[in-house]
Amino acid sequence: MVFTALALVVVNSPGWPEVRRSFLNVDVFRESFPEIARRFLLNVQAFLLAEVFILVFALFIAVLRSLPGAVFFPIRALAVAYTDLFRGIPTVLVIYILGFGAPALQLQGVPDSPFFWGVVALVLVYSAYVAEVYRAGIESVHPSQVASARSLGLSRWKALRFVVLPQAVRRVIPPLLNDFIGLQKDSALLALIGVLEAFRRSQVDTAGAFNFTPYVATALLFVAITIPLARVTDWLVARERGRYQAEGTL
Amino acid sequence: MTEDALRLDAVHKSFGRLEVLRGIDLTLARHEVVALIGASGSGKSTLLRCINVLERIDRGRILLDGHDVTARGVDVNEVRRRVGIVFQAFNLFPHMTVLRNICLGPVEAQGLPREEAEERARGLLERFGLLDKVLDYPDRLSGGQQQRVAIVRALAMRPDVMLLDEVTSALDPELVAEVLDVIRELAEGGMTMILATHEMGFARDIAQRVAFLDDGVILEEGPPDRIFTDPQHPRTRRFLQRIIAAGRL
Numbered sequence: 001m002v003f004t005a006l007a008l009v010v011v012n013s014p015g016w017p018e019v020r021r022s023f024l025n026v027d028v029f030r031e032s033f034p035e036i037a038r039r040f041l042l043n044v045q046a047f048l049l050a051e052v053f054i055l056v057f058a059l060f061i062a063v064l065r066s067l068p069g070a071v072f073f074p075i076r077a078l079a080v081a082y083t084d085l086f087r088g089i090p091t092v093l094v095i096y097i098l099g100f101g102a103p104a105l106q107l108q109g110v111p112d113s114p115f116f117w118g119v120v121a122l123v124l125v126y127s128a129y130v131a132e133v134y135r136a137g138i139e140s141v142h143p144s145q146v147a148s149a150r151s152l153g154l155s156r157w158k159a160l161r162f163v164v165l166p167q168a169v170r171r172v173i174p175p176l177l178n179d180f181i182g183l184q185k186d187s188a189l190l191a192l193i194g195v196l197e198a199f200r201r202s203q204v205d206t207a208g209a210f211n212f213t214p215y216v217a218t219a220l221l222f223v224a225i226t227i228p229l230a231r232v233t234d235w236l237v238a239r240e241r242g243r244y245q246a247e248g249t250l
Numbered sequence: 251m252t253e254d255a256l257r258l259d260a261v262h263k264s265f266g267r268l269e270v271l272r273g274i275d276l277t278l279a280r281h282e283v284v285a286l287i288g289a290s291g292s293g294k295s296t297l298l299r300c301i302n303v304l305e306r307i308d309r310g311r312i313l314l315d316g317h318d319v320t321a322r323g324v325d326v327n328e329v330r331r332r333v334g335i336v337f338q339a340f341n342l343f344p345h346m347t348v349l350r351n352i353c354l355g356p357v358e359a360q361g362l363p364r365e366e367a368e369e370r371a372r373g374l375l376e377r378f379g380l381l382d383k384v385l386d387y388p389d390r391l392s393g394g395q396q397q398r399v400a401i402v403r404a405l406a407m408r409p410d411v412m413l414l415d416e417v418t419s420a421l422d423p424e425l426v427a428e429v430l431d432v433i434r435e436l437a438e439g440g441m442t443m444i445l446a447t448h449e450m451g452f453a454r455d456i457a458q459r460v461a462f463l464d465d466g467v468i469l470e471e472g473p474p475d476r477i478f479t480d481p482q483h484p485r486t487r488r489f490l491q492r493i494i495a496a497g498r499l
Contacts, residue, residue, distance in 0.1 A: 148341035151302050152355030152407060153331035162354060166345050 021211075028213040032205040036214060040198035040221045043187040046115065050122040050187075051180055058127040059169075062134035063160065079131070086128035091186055095121040099193030118190035126183050133175045137168035174240070177233040181226050188222070198222075253316040255280045255442045256301070256411055261310035263293075263300055270296045272466035273310070278411070281440040285453035285474070288463035289489060294446035295338075297463070298413040301444070302335045315410065331359055334404030335413040338420050340396045342388040342403070348375070349384045352403045360407065367406070374402045378432055394425030398432050405436075412436065412443045419448060450493055454478055462486045 010016060064072075065079040086094070098121040103112035111117075141164045149159035191200035198221055202214035256278040263271040270293045278284055286294050299305045301312055303319060303326040312320050319329045343351050349371055356367040375381045378398050388396055397417055404412060414433065418426045430452050437443065437456045447453050453460060454474040461471040462483070470483045481487045 144337065144339060144341045145343065147299075147304055148337065148343070149354075150327075151304060151330055151335045152403070153327045153329075153359035154355065155327055155359075158358050162358060163343055167343075170345065 023212045023216055025209075025211050025213045028205075028209050028211045029217055032202065032209070032214040033217045036198050036201050036205070036217050037221060039196060039201040040218070042115070042195065042197040043184070043190075043199075043222075044225075046119050046122070046190060046195075046197065047180075047184045047187045050119050050126065050183060053119075053123045054126045054130050054183070055176070057123060058130035059134050059165075061127060061131035062138060063165075065131065065135055066138050083128040083131055086125050087132075089125075091121070091125045092189060092192065094125050095189050095193055097121075098124075099190075114193040114195045115190065118193055118195055122183060122186060122189075126179060126186075129182075130176065130179050133172050133179065134168065136175075137172035138164060140171055141167045171240075174233050174237045177229060177236070181229055181233075184226055184229075185222060188218075254278060254313070255282070255315065256444075257311075257313040257316075258297075258301070259311040259313070261297070261300060261312060262308045263296055263305060264308055270466055271300065271307070274463075274466075274468055276461060276468060276471075278442055278444065280442055282459065283437045283441075283443045283445060283457045285457035285460045286444055286446040286463055287448075287450065287453060287460060287489075292463045293466045294463055295415050298335060298415050298444065298446060301411075301413055302333050303329050304335075327359060331355070331407055332410045333413060334407055334409035334411070336397070336400050336404050336415065336417050338416040340388070340393070340400045340420070342396055342400055344388050347385050347387055348380070348391075348399050351388070351399060352406045355403065355407045371402070371406055374405055375399075378402060378435075392425060393421045394428045397421065397425075397429045401429070401432055401436075410442065412441055414443060414445045414447070416446050416448065448493075450478065450490075462489065464489070 013019075061079050061082060064075050065083075067075060095118055098117045099114050102110070102117045102120075103114075106112075145163050145167070146159050149163040150156070154162070187197065188199040190197055191203065194200070198218045202218040205214035206212055254277050256276075258274050258276040261271050261274040262269070274293075274297060276284070286297065288294055296305060300307050307320055310320075311318050314329060314332065318324070319326075343354070346354065349368060352371040352374070353364065353367040356362040356370060357364055362370075372381065372384065375384055378401075380395065380398055380402065383391060383395060383399070388399070391399065397420075401414075401417070417433070418429050421429065426449070430449065433443075433445065433452075434456055445453065445457065457474055459471060460474045460477040461468045462477065462481075462485075463469070464485050470477065470481060470486045477486070478490065481490060
């Protein structure tokens with residue numbers, strides 16, 4: 001209802017013919033789409049690569065943060081400082097600072113490509129969020145599970161590895177996928193430090209054709225992958241809920 | 251010289267300012283079954299958790315086969331491998347099948363090869379009538395079956411002593427018997443056990459000795475017949491009267 005009304009308002013607005021010409025031009029779309037789609041593979045590469053490192057690194061941070069006892073206080077504090085810092089700085093700034101700053105250091109043996117540093121920036125920022133997601137999962141596992149594992153003579157580490165983490169990770173898969181969707185969209189930010197991915201390519205096309213249709217083409221590409229993933233997330237959430245409701249009746 | 255299987259000397263334990271155990275002395279001979287009775291909050295669970303070193307005691311000693319398990323530098327994991335504990339709420343691992351629940355300790359804590367651990371697990375499951383549940387997840391089992399699996403999981407470590415912490419308290423009445431049968435069989439097989447329980451009839455049946463825990467001390471202990479029929483201490487008498495009034499003896 002609301003969307004239909006909104007669509008009607010937009011289509012009947014005085015500027016609509018002009019907007020349609022500059023955003024939904026079929027010829028410009030045909031012209032620009034193949035190259036943008038090809039560049040989009042670079043986005044896919046960036047977020048897939050980043051996600052792998054995020055999932056591992058964030059878990060490491062979350063585990064450090066859940067270490068018990070006074071002995072580990074400095075390590076816990078470090079993990080907290082990390083998450084606070086990288087959740088606090090706007091992603092754009094982290095990308096700028098690393099993308100322009102790190103190569104300027106001219107370190108031996110360290111890549112200086114914007115793509116590399118862009119991915120590093122995404123890993124750093126998203127790991128801070130994902131670590132918090134993991135931590136919520138770890139804390140949701142009842143202490144009696146740890147007691148039970150330790151009572152069998154398992155070390156603290158093995159109790160974590162075999163009993164706590166498998167249950168924790170399973171519970172946070174939906175929020176993890178949610179963050180993954182965010183990451184996919186933020187891969188467009190790599191354009192800002194000169195990575196020629198889909199968004200950067202559409203900027204170039206837009207400037208060349210004096211037409212904004214390439215942006216719409218890029219948006220479609222992003223939506224084409226984020227929407228299916230969102231549905232998978234919904235399905236997983238529903239399945240998990242079904243599991244808990246079925247408990248006791250089975 | 252035959253050493254006691256387990257000996258507690260003046261065990262003290264506090265949580266903050268709350269003194270839960272105030273000097274516990276208790277000795278178990280090998281193959282002996284001791285029932286630990288007492289009201290909720292009297293310290294039964296804490297005492298068992300201390301023996302398994304899940305809680306650190308503040309003062310006193312706990313000797314397992316003559317070795318002080320609370321001394322500094324003792325490998326608590328090694329102690330726990332020899333002392334099995336079963337909890338009121340089963341605490342099975344919900345993400346593992348029955349078989350993996352049982353094999354986790356032997357494989358990961360004892361270093362047993364997986365095939366050997368599985369063979370051991372299947373043997374125990376068969377003995378307690380659970381072999382058909384071997385590949386089920388815990389949430390598919392009844393409470394009684396879950397608790398029996400939890401007992402098997404502890405037994406798979408081949409412990410010297412078993413600690414049972416009100417293992418039937420969370421069960422529906424009709425499921426209690428199947429768990430008690432398992433415990434009875436263990437007792438008959440000569441397992442050294444401490445049994446914290448509200449099942450007085452059962453305690454009377456299988457325990458060689460009953461210890462009444464009240465407010466962090468063992469107020470009275472002795473053979474079941476004497477404790478249940480002729481308790482010396484007024485508080486023991488009062489406790490047992492309440493139990494009888496509730497129809498549990």
